Amino acid sequence: MGKVGRGPSMHDVAAVAGVSHQTVSRVLNGYVGIRPETRARVVAAIEELGYRRNMAARQLATGRSDVIGVVMPETHHFGPMSTLYAIEAAAKRAGLKPLITTATPEEGTVGDALDFLLGRSVDALVVMAQQPEMLDAVKSVLDRLPVLFVLTGDAHGPRSVAVDQRRGVRLVVEHLVSLGHRRIQHIAGPGDYLEARLRRAALREVLAEHGLEELPILSGDWSADSGYRAGLEVDPSATAVFAANDPMALGAMHALEEGGRSVPGDVSLVGFDDVPESAHARPGLTTVHQDFTEVGLRAVQVLMDRLNGVPESHIEPIEPWLIARESSGPVPLVADA
Amino acid sequence: MGKVGRGPSMHDVAAVAGVSHQTVSRVLNGYVGIRPETRARVVAAIEELGYRRNMAARQLATGRSDVIGVVMPETHHFGPMSTLYAIEAAAKRAGLKPLITTATPEEGTVGDALDFLLGRSVDALVVMAQQPEMLDAVKSVLDRLPVLFVLTGDAHGPRSVAVDQRRGVRLVVEHLVSLGHRRIQHIAGPGDYLEARLRRAALREVLAEHGLEELPILSGDWSADSGYRAGLEVDPSATAVFAANDPMALGAMHALEEGGRSVPGDVSLVGFDDVPESAHARPGLTTVHQDFTEVGLRAVQVLMDRLNGVPESHIEPIEPWLIARESSGPVPLVADA
DNA sequence: CCCGCCAATGTTAACGTCACCATTACGGTT
DNA sequence: AACCGTAATGGTGACGTTAACATTGGCGGG
Numbered sequence: 001m002g003k004v005g006r007g008p009s010m011h012d013v014a015a016v017a018g019v020s021h022q023t024v025s026r027v028l029n030g031y032v033g034i035r036p037e038t039r040a041r042v043v044a045a046i047e048e049l050g051y052r053r054n055m056a057a058r059q060l061a062t063g064r065s066d067v068i069g070v071v072m073p074e075t076h077h078f079g080p081m082s083t084l085y086a087i088e089a090a091a092k093r094a095g096l097k098p099l100i101t102t103a104t105p106e107e108g109t110v111g112d113a114l115d116f117l118l119g120r121s122v123d124a125l126v127v128m129a130q131q132p133e134m135l136d137a138v139k140s141v142l143d144r145l146p147v148l149f150v151l152t153g154d155a156h157g158p159r160s161v162a163v164d165q166r167r168g169v170r171l172v173v174e175h176l177v178s179l180g181h182r183r184i185q186h187i188a189g190p191g192d193y194l195e196a197r198l199r200r201a202a203l204r205e206v207l208a209e210h211g212l213e214e215l216p217i218l219s220g221d222w223s224a225d226s227g228y229r230a231g232l233e234v235d236p237s238a239t240a241v242f243a244a245n246d247p248m249a250l251g252a253m254h255a256l257e258e259g260g261r262s263v264p265g266d267v268s269l270v271g272f273d274d275v276p277e278s279a280h281a282r283p284g285l286t287t288v289h290q291d292f293t294e295v296g297l298r299a300v301q302v303l304m305d306r307l308n309g310v311p312e313s314h315i316e317p318i319e320p321w322l323i324a325r326e327s328s329g330p331v332p333l334v335a336d337a
Numbered sequence: 338m339g340k341v342g343r344g345p346s347m348h349d350v351a352a353v354a355g356v357s358h359q360t361v362s363r364v365l366n367g368y369v370g371i372r373p374e375t376r377a378r379v380v381a382a383i384e385e386l387g388y389r390r391n392m393a394a395r396q397l398a399t400g401r402s403d404v405i406g407v408v409m410p411e412t413h414h415f416g417p418m419s420t421l422y423a424i425e426a427a428a429k430r431a432g433l434k435p436l437i438t439t440a441t442p443e444e445g446t447v448g449d450a451l452d453f454l455l456g457r458s459v460d461a462l463v464v465m466a467q468q469p470e471m472l473d474a475v476k477s478v479l480d481r482l483p484v485l486f487v488l489t490g491d492a493h494g495p496r497s498v499a500v501d502q503r504r505g506v507r508l509v510v511e512h513l514v515s516l517g518h519r520r521i522q523h524i525a526g527p528g529d530y531l532e533a534r535l536r537r538a539a540l541r542e543v544l545a546e547h548g549l550e551e552l553p554i555l556s557g558d559w560s561a562d563s564g565y566r567a568g569l570e571v572d573p574s575a576t577a578v579f580a581a582n583d584p585m586a587l588g589a590m591h592a593l594e595e596g597g598r599s600v601p602g603d604v605s606l607v608g609f610d611d612v613p614e615s616a617h618a619r620p621g622l623t624t625v626h627q628d629f630t631e632v633g634l635r636a637v638q639v640l641m642d643r644l645n646g647v648p649e650s651h652i653e654p655i656e657p658w659l660i661a662r663e664s665s666g667p668v669p670l671v672a673d674a
Numbered sequence: 675c676c677c678g679c680c681a682a683t684g685t686t687a688a689c690g691t692c693a694c695c696a697t698t699a700c701g702g703t704t
Numbered sequence: 705a706a707c708c709g710t711a712a713t714g715g716t717g718a719c720g721t722t723a724a725c726a727t728t729g730g731c732g733g734g
Contacts, residue, residue, distance in 0.1 A: 006400050007455070009690055019713075023714080025692065033712060034713085035713095038712080055456035056393040056458055057689070057692085060391070060718095060720065061693080085411075085412075085413050088411075119393075119395075144344060224616065228617055247614060250614055280587050282594060346721085356684085359685080360682085362721070362722065363682095372682065372683090390721080393719090393721090394721040395722075396689090400689075
């Protein structure tokens with residue numbers, strides 16, 4: 001590996017400005033008691049040398065960094081990405097910098113991610129853990145710094161910011177039931193995802209509440225392709241399909257229409273997530289909107305509270321809402337064999 | 338802000354294991370000349386204390402970090418996200434860790450991003466600069482560490498990894514021309530994006546080559562919504578529309594069909610990017626596939642070369658390819674008013 | 675039996691910053 | 705004139721790690 005030359009240090013700046021390094025430090029940290037002329041000399045020297053403060057040294061000296069670590073899943077799905085984006089924006093406004101790294105449920109990768117982040121003295125942690133294995137590995141640092149779970153699909157007491165999945169599923173079922181549907185089939189996400197499990201379990205519950213039969217559960221891997229494949233298997237007696245996310249729903253829509261079943265004429269279709277393209281599918285996809293921006297905002301806010309010593313308290317789940325478009329309609333008159 | 342307690346240090350581990358801190362360091366860095374028994378004691382002590390190496394101190398001492406800084410645009414579009422994902426994966430395999438931060442073309446944000454990254458002693462930099470303003474701000478560090486531009490849309494000599502945009506546009510036009518189209522309208526991306534400009538300019542060129550008339554250029558902001566709006570304005574005489582990315586194409590498809598023009602019966606439609614959903618649109622969207630994985634891979638590889646002192650050399654642009662689906666077809670027989 | 679050498683470990687001094695305390699210089703009090 | 709206070713700046717040690725050199729303790733050869 002090539003050796004990388006170091007940039008100029010405070011001492012270099014101090015030498016050029018003809019002051020002590022400490023004065024440079026004071027200028028950088030916005031101390032008040034500095035003669036304007038001295039400050040100007042220092043600023044000029046900084047400019048001249050292209051000096052940038054060495055954060056490693058600063059962290060070493062102060063023990064804190066104003067950086068929050070973010071553990072992301074190794075995907076580029078809409079949900080995690082939108083949340084990341086929201087966290088980044090909210091953190092920036094709060095004067096914090098996110099330090100992002102990825103991990104998978106595979107043995108060891110979460111540990112690596114934590115090594116990376118804690119080794120860089122992050123002040124707090126946001127963990128997007130969509131798989132339960134990832135939660136376990138984080139336990140060891142819970143008492144070392146504030147940790148917040150996000151997108152686990154479920155509220156985990158005072159440590160988790162989440163959209164109310166149960167509520168979202170209920171909205172879907174009630175919407176479909178109000179349209180007369182009684183045979184609703186589910187295209188679930190991968191079984192190792194907490195969110196997928198949760199939506200699946202919630203669906204089961206709500207169907208039972210309404211006294212509806214459960215059809216065999218199809219499943220995919222969140223991708224449109226997998227939704228397409230699942231869509232080919234949709235039960236002939238099903239009058240509605242609920243896919244666990246929008247891309248799978250769009251894939252299923254493709255498969256259904258290709259198979260000669262019109263949406264929503266023969267089968268109603270509902271997704272989950274409200275990706276921007278869903279509004280422009282034909283027919284427009286009925287779906288559940290999850291406010292990821294709010295998730296990110298809330299997460300940063302809670303973390304700031306923790307950092308400021310506000311005691312842990314209950315975190316309200318975030319309410320999703322239904323967006324009814326054209327892909328869901330009344331149950332076909334002919335049906336019910 | 339709450340004070341964050343420090344974790345255990347090498348000295349603590351050394352005390353527990355009954356050795357010197359240096360021996361702990363040697364164990365951590367995989368030195369060979371350590372008695373197995375001693376090593377075991379150290380490992381046990383590390384385990385017991387939950388010790389994690391302080392990277393700030395390590396960086397301070399070594400001057401290097403095996404971290405590459407990544408400057409991302411503040412968006413979650415498919416292209417940048419896919420590339421980021423690919424870079425992350427490739428870097429991990431190469432033993433490097435990406436340190437990601439975002440910037441916008443706004444005054445100062447690129448500087449902030451560089452402060453953040455350089456302050457953490459990154460060994461190299463990947464800049465996803467989609468807007469020219471972002472390029473300028475980076476110039477000041479070009480001689481301090483290896484810098485690689487990505488997604489600038491164009492090859493910038495030995496410092497840029499990019500998909501050959503000109504080639505992609507040519508593929509689209511030749512595809513359409515071979516189907517008999519002569520009136521091709523463009524839905525461009527935002528004018529401040531290099532990629533948008535480049536595709537637009539390339540289109541102009543290739544149209545001229547074929548002696549084709551230029552229709553008024555519509556434009557959007559990359560989003561499906563903006564594509565929809567642009568789609569409402571498509572020239573009645575146009576027999577083909579080329580959108581600068583897939584989401585805009587999908588939006589336009591919506592608008593066209595809503596306006597009673599069938600795709601591809603009345604108007605052919607071609608996108609750019611090949612997002613996964615495009616395969617499942619109805620009709621399936623003809624588009625240009627950009628291999629972002631290859632971009633990420635190549636980027637990391639070039640950076641490794643630079644770090645190892647391999648001299649700068651020409652970087653081949655990456656070849657895109659056309660994916661012909663159902664949204665493009667022969668020019669309608671009736672037409673040509 | 676002593677010397678030297680190697681293998682295994684310990685000691686000390688950086689790295690660049692901030693926190694803390696010390697030192698000036700200067701004007702105003704007594 | 706001696707004193708004090710304050711505003712501005714300087715000097716010294718952490719912080720936790722690595723690098724370079726120093727120190728042990730055995731063991732084999734002359």
